[in-house]
Amino acid sequence: MKIDLEQIKFNENGLIPAIVQDHETKEVLILAYMNEESIKMTIKLRQAVFWSRSRSEIWHKGATSGDYLNIKSIALDCDLDAILLLVEMVGDAACHNGTSSCFIDENNNELRAII
Amino acid sequence: MKIDLEQIKFNENGLIPAIVQDHETKEVLILAYMNEESIKMTIKLRQAVFWSRSRSEIWHKGATSGDYLNIKSIALDCDLDAILLLVEMVGDAACHNGTSSCFIDENNNELRAII
Numbered sequence: 001m002k003i004d005l006e007q008i009k010f011n012e013n014g015l016i017p018a019i020v021q022d023h024e025t026k027e028v029l030i031l032a033y034m035n036e037e038s039i040k041m042t043i044k045l046r047q048a049v050f051w052s053r054s055r056s057e058i059w060h061k062g063a064t065s066g067d068y069l070n071i072k073s074i075a076l077d078c079d080l081d082a083i084l085l086l087v088e089m090v091g092d093a094a095c096h097n098g099t100s101s102c103f104i105d106e107n108n109n110e111l112r113a114i115i
Numbered sequence: 116m117k118i119d120l121e122q123i124k125f126n127e128n129g130l131i132p133a134i135v136q137d138h139e140t141k142e143v144l145i146l147a148y149m150n151e152e153s154i155k156m157t158i159k160l161r162q163a164v165f166w167s168r169s170r171s172e173i174w175h176k177g178a179t180s181g182d183y184l185n186i187k188s189i190a191l192d193c194d195l196d197a198i199l200l201l202v203e204m205v206g207d208a209a210c211h212n213g214t215s216s217c218f219i220d221e222n223n224n225e226l227r228a229i230i
Binding site: 007017043 | 117118132140142154191192193194198212
């Protein structure tokens with residue numbers, strides 16, 4: 001079922017959370033945010049483009065690091081308020097701290113475990 | 116690295132997004148939200164407890180359906196503003212629409228594909 005961008009339920013800041021998952025390993029890499037413009041750019045470029053909440057600007061992942069995230073699929077959930085991106089990592093680091101995932105450390109341990 | 120709940124960066128509504136992933140299949144099941152109370156209940160019960168934004172109440176997943184999500188691990192990302200829950204599904208449906216995941220339909224196709 002294909003959907004139109006107009007159907008997406010953005011939050012009060014015009015953003016929607018996007019879960020980024022490696023299409024092969026299934027590892028969850030990062031949780032980022034997209035606005036309508038970044039979704040359109042992602043579709044056009046076939047590379048992940050987010051909205052940086054800290055810098056308040058469009059964030060083409062990999063534009064400075066080379067660690068692009070090539071898009072394999074984009075899907076919305078049943079409530080149309082969350083996105084799942086399946087990606088192919090171009091480099092080794094999807095996370096800005098240099099690890100593949102923002103949820104694990106360099107030894108593949110959970111970065112910040114609660115339990 | 117163990118962290119304290121006080122370190123968690125909740126958003127302006129006192130919530131943090133929680134990615135729920137099956138610990139075996141690695142399938143992303145749902146994106147839900149937690150507040151501090153639901154995190155404490157999750158730790159205590161070892162079952163996923165969220166904050167329902169639509170009902171504005173604590174939501175112990177499975178309390179009515181029996182489809183509990185048993186907790187395998189809880190980890191925060193590097194920015195301390197997103198949670199990854201690894202879970203074991205007790206029933207077949209993690210999503211309220213009856214499918215295992217809120218991102219796929221009953222035929223394991225993406226529910227609402229953009230591309």
